[in-house]
Amino acid sequence: MKLSAPIFQLKRRAKLMARHNNIALHDALDQIARAEGFTQWSLLSSHIAARPLSATILARLDDGDLLLMAGRPGHGKTKLGLQLLLDAVRDDRRAVFFTLDFTEQQARRHIQSLIIDHDIEGDRVEIVTSDEISADYIMRYLSDAKRGTVAVIDYLQILDQQRSKPCVAEQVQALSAFAQTRGVAIGFISQIDRSFDSDSKRLPDIGDVRLPNLVDLGLFAKACFLHNGEAQFQNVV
Template structure:
């Protein structure tokens, strides 16, 4: 991601646009975001936040951790998951993206927009897009991986959308057991329920995870919640 100026300067520019054109600040921010290649300001700010946040998250993840990366649509959870993989690859770790949402071409394009380095790290990441993705599929693919490998699963709520696959709770339990024994870090991108009200609290929390099917969220060690360019990593008690 290459912006024409640091984000604080872009905000300053938006304030001038709002003042000179007598428009609301949020409209001016969206205008600046479009000039930078983003549909709206929240997408630009979430991508900037992901770039700075992912390094600190990666440093706090232990081998065998299960991580939730959760937010409402358009608030940067997928961007953060991909940024984590890029940072893991930058550290010389194996990094794998399992997605039931993107094609490989779409995922590569998103990764290239995030990869500012000269070494083409995004091309080294493994991306798997099979409809067969499930806990068994992921475990088979990651078996034998070095400890510290990072895998991101896109996304939690559709792992069991095919009736032929085990219940979501069984899949998360199997992945938690595998991650702990293999020393692999597994991150799940997760939806937040639409009942989340940003007027009552700035960020969602574990109670806001959308669970169409029952899952023991206590299996997760850590969770990162995102909204409107803000994020917070928490331990799951």
Template sequence: MRLSAPIYKLKRQAKRMARDKGIALHAALDRIAGAEGFRSWSHLAENANPGPAEAVLRQLAPGDMLLVAARPGQGKTLLGLELARGAGTLGRRGVFFTLDYTRREVEDHLARLPGQGEVMIDTSDEICAAYITARLARLDTPVLAVIDYLQILDQRRDTPPLAEQLAALKAHAMASGAILAMISQVDRAFDPASGKLPGLRDIRMPNPFDPDLFDKACFLHDGQVRTGRVG
């Protein structure tokens, strides 16, 4: 069944409804699902047209480093979580590193996503390239790791510049066969009224790095998604 809006937008509608009507979020989600023709939110999540994560997963290969970029509120974190949850379809373990969300927030997001894939969550303040590669090296299974998010990887003074960290992550992916997906902000100068999706030139770079370190890039805006090779 085709939805009237992408799932992430329906979730935003439910949050506004819960706030405005003073009801629990799960009740608001069920009301939104009912308006879309489903018995409940879980019924919607199980039966709605699959989101972009499935298509993105089909394009990934061992050793790939993927850039997932969008302006705030466009669903990039949701997509990252869906990729981590869907890692099992590639015979991999899903890992989600975040410097932005708490464990409870990540668990709450995952609880509302379809599927049952287990995701290892890491919210350590020590997250950087060296921390990530050391943690992944201790796992005895192929991984698909999502890192949230690129622009704050080098926020600590004791970590290398962002360009060096990305190079280290890419070297680890190539040597181990891991798949790494990096969530990224898009610069505020991007004009959403242009009718176009953002591109590599729109990535916010407070500290410069070489976009060619990424094999593929996925851009989201207003319900549209475009994934392709870099370079």
């Protein structure tokens, strides 16, 4: 069943309904769900959860969230980030990929390889490859972004490699404040520490994120950890 609007817009509609009608948010969510053909919001959420991982993550992102997508090289974190942006395009949202790792041509090839139907215009994903990418650069680039915009940064640790830029902790804090003010969801692709041992646990977790310098991971609202074809999506706080 196709929803009449993206899930983030339905959530926003429910919040406005709750405020204007002075009712509990869960009652407003259930009313929205019934209008979409579900008896309650939990059933609508279950319907969303049955979709591919990237679509499920997009549906669970709130305006202003920071998302962490972490895994070892070759385990799908970049693919997930790009799929998330394509899902945003499908929902008619602005989608921006900031990369210090790929050229624009490489990124475009990756995006095209992920398009299996013709209902998505991959060219609508904006690709930014400037060596100047930092929190300040990203905030300037997204200064006119509308609520619901989705951006993905490739990747967290590389923001910390130039001494001319603020430390990564300051950059993440600045982007967190910006995201909440503008209503933009920002995803960070992240490396996992080499000490992660898949023999002792199947998937990495928040404690396995590679941090050359201290970062407050509590600034991230959600996280998805990937390894060997498995993934776990969770709330960080």
